[in-house]
Amino acid sequence: MRLVPIEYAREGNFLAQPLFNDNGQILLSKGVMLNNRLIFKIKEAGFLYLYINDNKDEEVINDVIKPEIRQKAIVSIKKIYSAIAQENGINSQKRLNDTVTDLKNMIDGIVDEMFAEKSIMIQLVDIRNLDNYTYSHSVNVAILSLVIGISYGLNKNDLYDLALGALLHDIGKMFIPENLLKKPGALTIDEFNIVQEHSLRGFNYMKDELNINARSRIISLQHHEKVDGTGYPYKLKDKEINLFSKIVSIADVYDGLTSDRIYRKAIPVHEALEYIMGGCGRLFDFNLVQAFVKKVVPYPIGTFIKLSNDVIGIVENVNLDFPLRPTVKIIKEKGKICSEYIIDLTKENTIVVEDIVYNI
Structure with a gap:
């Protein structure tokens, strides 16, 4: 599950968190598959970000309260x-x-x-x-x-x-x-x-x-x-x-x-x-x-991030004592898909997270 600006939502993505109107009623339920018409309607309703899953069965992160x-x-x-x-x-x-x-x-x-x-x-x-x-x-x-x-x-x-x-x-x-x-x-x-x-x-x-x-x-x-x-x-x-x-x-x-x-x-x-x-x-x-x-997770599991050594990966695990330094599965090096491997940023002091990536 990852947070993306609405312009990065694509047909075939699944809504990972429900959207509500001003009266607390559900506009779109979690799990709905997005299409261009729905994406347009979401923009029209004034939402600039969404939580999406690329696959229906991806892990969903729970909110602090229901x-x-x-x-x-x-x-x-x-x-x-x-x-x-x-x-x-x-x-x-x-x-x-x-x-x-x-x-x-x-x-x-x-x-x-x-x-x-x-x-x-x-x-x-x-x-x-x-x-x-x-x-x-x-x-x-x-x-x-x-x-x-x-x-x-x-x-x-x-x-x-x-x-x-x-x-x-x-x-x-x-x-x-x-x-x-x-x-x-x-x-x-x-x-x-x-x-x-x-x-x-x-x-x-x-x-x-x-x-x-x-x-x-x-x-x-x-x-x-x-x-x-x-x-x-x-x-x-x-x-x-x-x-x-x-x-x-x-x-x-x-x-x-x-x-x-x-x-x-x-x-x-x-x-x-x-x-x-x-x-x-x-x-x-x-x-x-x-x-x-110590209570904020800036890079939740499932977030795509770019590291300072010019690789892109997906957050595999959050290190709760060091939330700015997650464990990352690398999927791209120098702009190309690579063999996957793991980097634990708590053990790699010279590497830092540079940015969140929305489109790989």
Whole structure:
């Protein structure tokens, strides 16, 4: 199973992960054989990447949580945003509080499921269309934050509060003009200052209108703070920043980098991971980055990669202690098919992965 840009999907490929619409309903099921008409429809629906199998019986990688649970969480977040937008009177406030209660109950189930699987690894990026970015991003940030929190050793009560705050970390964007959030070009200084207001607006809204505890809502306020004091809104440094906010900061940036946006395409997981590692101790907390990078698999089994010695291979095994250095079955040398052989990059220190290959 491998992730490919939609332009690399071909007739005869099999869909390795289902595609969902904005309401959490399945558009295309796992295992469907693609043809040109379906590929066109997928493009038309706004999907820029797919997980495919070249053969129907290839190994399928499981997500951190079940796809149906992920979609239910996305729908729940969407309901909260909708309830806020329609807020008007007692009935509306009750509907909003009921929706938040439902979300908390769902979080309990997600935390319990993930906490039981301590060896959980992040091997997939979420496939979504551009229109559904806000809701999918909120859920992804929560899931990634839980993976970091579990790796860091947080207890269940901590994880419940972390997940709730992560799910609602961007709720302040409800109060920012949509044309700024979806602007395809660079923001002006004044526009960026307005967008930055979402941190404080979200925090104040949760404090005044929602039954959200202080440990969860502080995440909205601080998730753009950086440990070197260059973040916003208050330019806090290191120990001044809440632990949960530091965790969500990493998850937020990672998911943003690996997601398609209106103004740019997603970057590969290994590049996003290198960015996070490059910001270790400067933008992000050192210990939390160390906990995170051990849980991300940038080259899942089945990925075609090019190595620095000018060979192309397919990832055969992930070395969990060194996820940037997988075991690779070489299938091509200097542009030509070759006799297959294995390279374990943990034992070949002079060879590195140069890039992911989508078409061999």
